[in-house]
Amino acid sequence: MSFFRNVGRMLLPAAVLAVGLALWELVVRVNDIQPYVLPSPSAVFQTLVSDWPVLSESLGVTLLTTLQGFIAAAVGGIALALLFNQSKWLEYSLFPYAVILQVTPVIAIAPLLLIYLPQQTAVVVCAWIVGFFPVLSNTSLGLNSVDRNLAGLFQLYGASRLQTLRYLKLPAALPFILGGLRIAGGLSLIGAVVAEIAAGTAGAGSGLAFRIAESGYRLNIPRMFAALLLLSVAGIVIYGVLALVSHLVLRRWHESALGKEN
Amino acid sequence: MAESALSETDVDAAGLAVRLRDATKVYDNGVSALGPLDLDVAKGEFVALLGPSGCGKSTALRLMAGLSAPSSGTVNVSHKGDGRHPIGFVFQEPTLMPWANVRENVRLPLKLSHVPAAETAARIDEALAQVGLAEFADAFPRELSGGMKMRVSLARALVTDPDILLMDEPFAALDEITRFRLNNDLLALWRDLDKTVVFVTHSVFESVYLSQRVIVMTARPGRISAEFRIETAEPRAEEFRTSAEYAGYCREVSKALAPSYSGPRSA
Numbered sequence: 001m002s003f004f005r006n007v008g009r010m011l012l013p014a015a016v017l018a019v020g021l022a023l024w025e026l027v028v029r030v031n032d033i034q035p036y037v038l039p040s041p042s043a044v045f046q047t048l049v050s051d052w053p054v055l056s057e058s059l060g061v062t063l064l065t066t067l068q069g070f071i072a073a074a075v076g077g078i079a080l081a082l083l084f085n086q087s088k089w090l091e092y093s094l095f096p097y098a099v100i101l102q103v104t105p106v107i108a109i110a111p112l113l114l115i116y117l118p119q120q121t122a123v124v125v126c127a128w129i130v131g132f133f134p135v136l137s138n139t140s141l142g143l144n145s146v147d148r149n150l151a152g153l154f155q156l157y158g159a160s161r162l163q164t165l166r167y168l169k170l171p172a173a174l175p176f177i178l179g180g181l182r183i184a185g186g187l188s189l190i191g192a193v194v195a196e197i198a199a200g201t202a203g204a205g206s207g208l209a210f211r212i213a214e215s216g217y218r219l220n221i222p223r224m225f226a227a228l229l230l231l232s233v234a235g236i237v238i239y240g241v242l243a244l245v246s247h248l249v250l251r252r253w254h255e256s257a258l259g260k261e262n
Numbered sequence: 263m264a265e266s267a268l269s270e271t272d273v274d275a276a277g278l279a280v281r282l283r284d285a286t287k288v289y290d291n292g293v294s295a296l297g298p299l300d301l302d303v304a305k306g307e308f309v310a311l312l313g314p315s316g317c318g319k320s321t322a323l324r325l326m327a328g329l330s331a332p333s334s335g336t337v338n339v340s341h342k343g344d345g346r347h348p349i350g351f352v353f354q355e356p357t358l359m360p361w362a363n364v365r366e367n368v369r370l371p372l373k374l375s376h377v378p379a380a381e382t383a384a385r386i387d388e389a390l391a392q393v394g395l396a397e398f399a400d401a402f403p404r405e406l407s408g409g410m411k412m413r414v415s416l417a418r419a420l421v422t423d424p425d426i427l428l429m430d431e432p433f434a435a436l437d438e439i440t441r442f443r444l445n446n447d448l449l450a451l452w453r454d455l456d457k458t459v460v461f462v463t464h465s466v467f468e469s470v471y472l473s474q475r476v477i478v479m480t481a482r483p484g485r486i487s488a489e490f491r492i493e494t495a496e497p498r499a500e501e502f503r504t505s506a507e508y509a510g511y512c513r514e515v516s517k518a519l520a521p522s523y524s525g526p527r528s529a
Contacts, residue, residue, distance in 0.1 A: 147357065149353045149354075149355060149357040150357055150359065152324075152329050152351075152353075153351065153353075153357060153370075154374065155329060156327055156328070156329060156349065156351055157347060157370075157371050157374040157375060157422075158374065158375070159374045163373075163374055167359075167370070167373070167374075168359075171359065171361045171362075172361075174361070252361075252402055253360045253361045253402050253403075253404060254360070254361075
């Protein structure tokens with residue numbers, strides 16, 4: 001029963017995709033729509049193959065930016081949460097600004113950053129800005145979700161602050177941290193793309209978003225679709241990798257990684 | 263902790279494990295939870311604190327453990343000063359670290375007291391053997407039953423070889439069969455290991471079965487309302503549970519407990 005349900009869960013979306021692509025292809029061919037209006041899926045795929053040298057280089061640039069932004073977000077978010085956890089005063093002083101940074105749309109911040117920072121730095125900073133808040137807030141939540149009795153036990157045996165942090169708070173916060181990282185991965189990609197778009201063709205960048213903007217000006221619509229497809233796939237892969245890491249780390253003990261049978 | 267009239271070594275010299283004098287606890291929100299309470303627990307004694315929910319018996323236990331300080335009065339716990347941690351604590355829930363296996367959970371007190379790794383392995387094995395879990399060292403808490411988790415919790419309390427074991431309704435959440443078995447195992451451990459046990463419970467039957475002395479407490483703020491010595495042929499076993507003598511003690515203790523149950527309702 002569950003086997004068929006699992007197969008069904010994989011087959012159904014695939015079938016929807018196939019039907020959708022076939023319809024799209026059919027509409028384009030029957031109506032003889034020009035590729036600069038709406039390219040057929042096969043034309044997009046052909047472009048993906050023929051433009052692969054250009055597109056793959058852009059993909060590399062965007063992925064590198066995303067990775068840098070993600071690492072900065074992960075390190076910054078976790079470090080800041082640890083500092084906040086150790087000092088309430090620091091938390092009271094700085095937390096509002098973290099919120100402000102989060103609620104201000106990054107698309108509005110990006111042009112300013114591009115004025116004051118070298119372009120590559122500005123793009124990474126954008127990726128960092130959108131990625132770091134989920135890590136910060138999730139880690140904070142995790143560090144404060146420690147079992148009260150376990151905390152009492154650590155107190156009873158005279159645990160130092162560092163011991164409490166290392167053996168109690170960090171492991172207890174781990175599922176929350178991994179959840180935050182999972183969100184931050186996708187957001188870093190969005191931040192990188194937003195900054196690339198803001199930088200536009202004026203910049204020296206050559207990321208995927210830059211390719212999309214550039215192809216738009218040249219009415220190279222198939223390439224726009226191909227670049228968009230690569231961005232989506234990149235986002236899916238990033239999410240998948242982080243979900244897998246989370247599962248592997250937590251599978252022995254955390255509810256989220258356990259089968260329903262347990 | 264408040265200023266103590268008696269030092270830890272004086273308490274030790276007097277043959278006592280724990281001494282409370284006029285100990286009270288008033289929480290920050292103004293609720294008076296405990297006392298004033300006078301209580302002496304002799305070394306090697308098994309004492310049960312019995313009372314209705316919220317009578318401050320757990321608070322008394324936390325004072326003894328040093329997990330909270332008395333608002334007034336003194337709390338002294340004998341301390342040999344030989345580097346061993348004097349107290350083991352067993353909570354109402356197993357309170358295990360879900361991310362660590364049984365061995366690592368039991369290792370925790372040793373790790374926190376910086377016991378060299380070379381020494382820990384043997385002591386962990388010994389503690390696990392004492393609670394009958396030697397074969398489950400590599401299991402994770404989620405793979406264990408409620409009773410087994412409680413055994414791990416007990417092994418963790420025993421691993422530092424403390425003189426005093428403080429237990430806060432440890433078996434309250436278990437089914438009766440498991441609870442009876444753990445009662446018997448705990449009694450056997452107490453006889454073999456020569457520990458002082460202070461056992462908090464709200465079960466008359468459990469308190470009479472386990473302890474040498476049952477201390478009945480009133481509703482909040484908790485005070486001692488009666489005290490019973492349970493004198494019977496040792497070692498106790500299942501026969502005691504079904505004996506007339508046991509039933510008699512239970513009746514007496516229940517009678518003493520009755521007023522504290524009507525207390526909060528009439529107030």
